[in-house]
Amino acid sequence: MAFEGLTERLQNAMRKLRGKGKISEADLRATMREIRLALLEADVNFQVVRQFVKTVEDRAKGSKVLEGLNPSQQIVKIVDEELTKTMGEEAVGLNKAPKIPTIIMMSGLQGAGKTTTVGKLALKLKNEQNARPLLIADDVYRPAAIEQLQTVGQQIDVPVFEMGTDVDPVEIAKQGLKKAQEDHNDYVIIDTAGRLQIDEKLMDELKNIKEAVHPNEILLVIDAMTGQNAVATAEGFDKTLDVTGVVLTKLDGDTRGGAALSIRAVTGKPIKFVGQGEKMTDLDVFHPDRMASRILGMGDMLSLIEKTQKEYDEKQAQELSEKIKENSFDFNDFLDQLDQIQKMGPLDEIMKMIPGMANNPAMKNVNMDPKDMDHLKAIIYSMTEQERTDPDIMNPSRRRRIARGSGRPIQEVNRMIKQFNQMKTMMNKVSKGNMSGMENMMNQ
Ligand code: GDP
Numbered sequence: 001m002a003f004e005g006l007t008e009r010l011q012n013a014m015r016k017l018r019g020k021g022k023i024s025e026a027d028l029r030a031t032m033r034e035i036r037l038a039l040l041e042a043d044v045n046f047q048v049v050r051q052f053v054k055t056v057e058d059r060a061k062g063s064k065v066l067e068g069l070n071p072s073q074q075i076v077k078i079v080d081e082e083l084t085k086t087m088g089e090e091a092v093g094l095n096k097a098p099k100i101p102t103i104i105m106m107s108g109l110q111g112a113g114k115t116t117t118v119g120k121l122a123l124k125l126k127n128e129q130n131a132r133p134l135l136i137a138d139d140v141y142r143p144a145a146i147e148q149l150q151t152v153g154q155q156i157d158v159p160v161f162e163m164g165t166d167v168d169p170v171e172i173a174k175q176g177l178k179k180a181q182e183d184h185n186d187y188v189i190i191d192t193a194g195r196l197q198i199d200e201k202l203m204d205e206l207k208n209i210k211e212a213v214h215p216n217e218i219l220l221v222i223d224a225m226t227g228q229n230a231v232a233t234a235e236g237f238d239k240t241l242d243v244t245g246v247v248l249t250k251l252d253g254d255t256r257g258g259a260a261l262s263i264r265a266v267t268g269k270p271i272k273f274v275g276q277g278e279k280m281t282d283l284d285v286f287h288p289d290r291m292a293s294r295i296l297g298m299g300d301m302l303s304l305i306e307k308t309q310k311e312y313d314e315k316q317a318q319e320l321s322e323k324i325k326e327n328s329f330d331f332n333d334f335l336d337q338l339d340q341i342q343k344m345g346p347l348d349e350i351m352k353m354i355p356g357m358a359n360n361p362a363m364k365n366v367n368m369d370p371k372d373m374d375h376l377k378a379i380i381y382s383m384t385e386q387e388r389t390d391p392d393i394m395n396p397s398r399r400r401r402i403a404r405g406s407g408r409p410i411q412e413v414n415r416m417i418k419q420f421n422q423m424k425t426m427m428n429k430v431s432k433g434n435m436s437g438m439e440n441m442m443n444q
Pocket residue numbers: 108109110111112113114115116117194221249250251252253274275276277278282
């Protein structure tokens with residue numbers, strides 16, 4: 001899985017803060033030290049790391065996080081926001097020409113995934129915009145390169161323009177463009193040559209192609225698995241070509257994440273797409289915020305924290321977390337929670353924000369009817385005060401009475417009590433830092 005090493009280390013660093021009502025400056029320093037090491041080990045550029053750590057630390061100190069509500073959650077939130085900023089904040093789309101065709105020139109080292117990405121991008125444009133792209137085979141040094149692009153073109157049913165290997169690449173690019181204009185293609189994607197490393201001849205050739213066809217978009221294809229080298233390559237290409245965006249490939253095999261986290265900060269150029277597999281459909285728009293959450297292994301937990309923070313006042317939240325920790329959460333608290341949840345919105349939407357839930361097969365069967373919530377409440381209303389505060393006394397005759405009182409079937413009462421107990425165990429586990437407890441619950 002992508003980034004697993006980094007995710008695990010960042011989670012460990014921040015887990016130590018969990019459950020602390022207050023964080024000392026020494027705690028913060030220790031956590032930041034671990035985050036710094038985690039990022040360096042992930043091969044993130046050291047200057048990027050230094051800046052990142054300083055910003056997070058300043059923000060944590062400056063905003064009185066250390067004394068506030070749930071300091072560890074707030075630090076997670078700051079780390080997430082700063083990771084997002086480091087990677088560029090917003091997703092950046094493709095540049096488009098005022099009139100067709102939009103010209104996209106691909107560049108990158110040999111083996112980075114250029115030809116594959118040309119195909120993936122063409123397919124994406126075709127599927128999502130109903131576009132009619134033309135691919136230009138402009139790598140004349142490797143005869144196999146033209147064949148490879150033709151194979152890709154056939155696979156996705158997109159035409160490929162080629163003039164063999166004896167013509168100057170600048171001329172091929174010009175002729176290809178002319179053909180696209182005649183055929184009214186709306187995109188032209190030029191597959192240029194690569195080398196094993198940057199050399200002057202290659203750079204001159206790419207510069208000449210650029211000057212001949214004036215691309216609207218010059219995408220640099222970079223192999224994420226090469227870490228710091230990827231960043232150096234990006235700087236090298238950018239110096240000559242002034243690229244307009246980066247495609248980071250092989251993210252599916254990148255356990256470290258250094259390139260993803262450094263490229264934007266070092267070059268100032270946005271990562272526009274990421275390749276996450278060898279199939280033609282494995283190309284995705286790069287969303288810095290989603291990538292940050294993924295690096296932190298958090299699903300969309302942050303939206304959930306934000307949502308709950310909005311609905312709760314601090315005192316309530318503090319009391320609740322104490323109760324969960326002491327395992328004294330009872331049916332009255334459950335009733336409060338049901339009210340809060342009903343205020344927040346549809347339950348199945350909220351559940352999906354919990355890490356591991358969105359793609360959890362168990363979620364398929366979760367079909368929360370607002371009426372179910374009212375039934376749950378009716379069952380609790382039919383309990384005596386003693387039953388609500390001491391859920392352990394719930395024997396069969398009490399259950400039958402509650403069923404009669406609430407007008408719900410006994411099976412539903414039993415199910416609800418069972419779920420309540422499971423939820424209580426789960427929340428207690430989560431409060432002690434064992435997230436997998438939650439997933440185990442859902443898989444039962
Ligand atoms: P080029 O020399 O830059 O044109 O690179 P190619 O397009 O020939 O790709 C080199 C190798 O990387 C091929 O085996 C591709 O299947 C593989 N590849 C490209 N993109 C990805 C990706 O996002 N994930 C994975 N796993 N493999 C990729």
